[in-house]
Amino acid sequence: MFQPNNTVIGFIGTGVMGKSIAGHLLSAGYPLIVYTRTKEKADSLLQKGAKWASTPKELAEQANVIFTMVGYPTDVEEIYLGEAGLISNAKENTYLIDMTTSTPSLAIKINEAASQKGLHALDAPVSGGDIGARDARLSIMVGGEHEDxxxxxxILxxxxxxxxxxxxxxxxxxxxMCNQITIASNMIGVCEALVYAKKAGLDPENVLKSISSGAAGSWSLSNLGPRMVKGDFEPGFYIKHFIKDMNIALQEAEAMGMDTPGLALAKSLxxxxxxxxxxxxxxQALYKYWE
Structure with a gap:
């Protein structure tokens, strides 16, 4: 079992969600080493007792459980498979958990490379945005060896x-990808409904009270609908990263011979x-498309 007295956790990527996730691990008593390209993004964690690694290699040499949550598949590939990356420098039996939304093929490639080095790799992307990360209420979907x-x-x-x-x-x-495909079309519906409410002269907040708990209910409606109404478009999840995810989903669907018109429309918007x-x-800034 991984306990605070026999485990050092490394965390790479302390952005909107990563910072909160790493903070929960630190609060649970685990020694934490962090690396991120912009050190200032890790300041709050460092002030709470986390240690700083200047490179992924330095982090890999110290930790025996490593989480990553970065931006794009190219970042994942560099961090894991690069010469100065995790797989080349991690200690034997280290567990590598990638929470980045990346490509299935890259996850398989990392798993195979890790296995050859006596390491254990899991792909574990998450859903729940900044709120889920903050409240430790993320949905985590895991691929890899069941024993791992x-x-x-x-820890998850x-x-x-x-x-x-x-x-x-x-x-x-x-x-x-199933998660992102669902969200893509749902976000169009949420935005159209709230714009419709406004144009019909209704109070959008009152409308949300009625439809959030009925058959139209969804996470996006309950959590992002109120932000749209208030004009709060700060990122819980960046548009640029959502487009990256939708591109991956479109490519995977095409490879399986599947047409995804809802996903394609959302991406175009x-x-x-x-x-x-x-x-x-x-x-939630998709709402602005109708303004």
Whole structure:
């Protein structure tokens, strides 16, 4: 079992969600080493007792459980498979848990490379945004060896409340694609409903009270709908990262011979927002498309 007295956790990527996830692990008493490209993003963790690593290599040499949550598959590949990356420098029997939303094929590649080095790799993307990360109520979808999942599950329970083993390497990422496909079309519906309410002369907050708990209810409606009404478009999850996810899902669906018109439409609408400079806004800024 991984206990604070025999475990050093490394965490790479302390952005909107990563910072909260790492904070829960630190609060649980685990020694924590962090690395992020912009050190200032880790200041709050360092003030609470986390230690700083200047490179992924330095972090890998000290930790025996390492979490990563970075931006893009290219970042994941560099951190794991690069010459100065985790797999080349981690100690034998280290557990590597990638929470980045990345490609299933890369997750499989990392798992195979890790296994050859006596390491244990899991793809474990999450859903729940900044609120889920803050409240330790993330949904975590895990791919990899089942035995490895069982060993790391108690630590995952510190940051999530819905942790499901999905199957072999890559399965976590495939499940996250299902999640993102669902959100993509749902976000269009949420935005259209609230714009409709406004144009009909209704009080959007009152409308939310009626429809959030009925058949139309969804996480996006309950958590992001109020932000839209208030004009709060700060990122719980960046538009630029959502577009990255939708591109992965479209590519995977195409490879399986599947048509995804709802996903394609959502991506096209978000890309129009990017053209207007909204790439660093939260996904709820899709509401602005109708303004």
């Amino acid at each position: 999942f069982l060993k790391i599950e108690p 329970n510190l940051v999530g409340n819905n942790i499901v083993y999905q199957g072999k390497a890559g399965s976590g990422q495939h499940t996250k 978000y890309e129009k927002l990017v053209e207007q400079g909204e790439e660093n806004s939260g996904t």
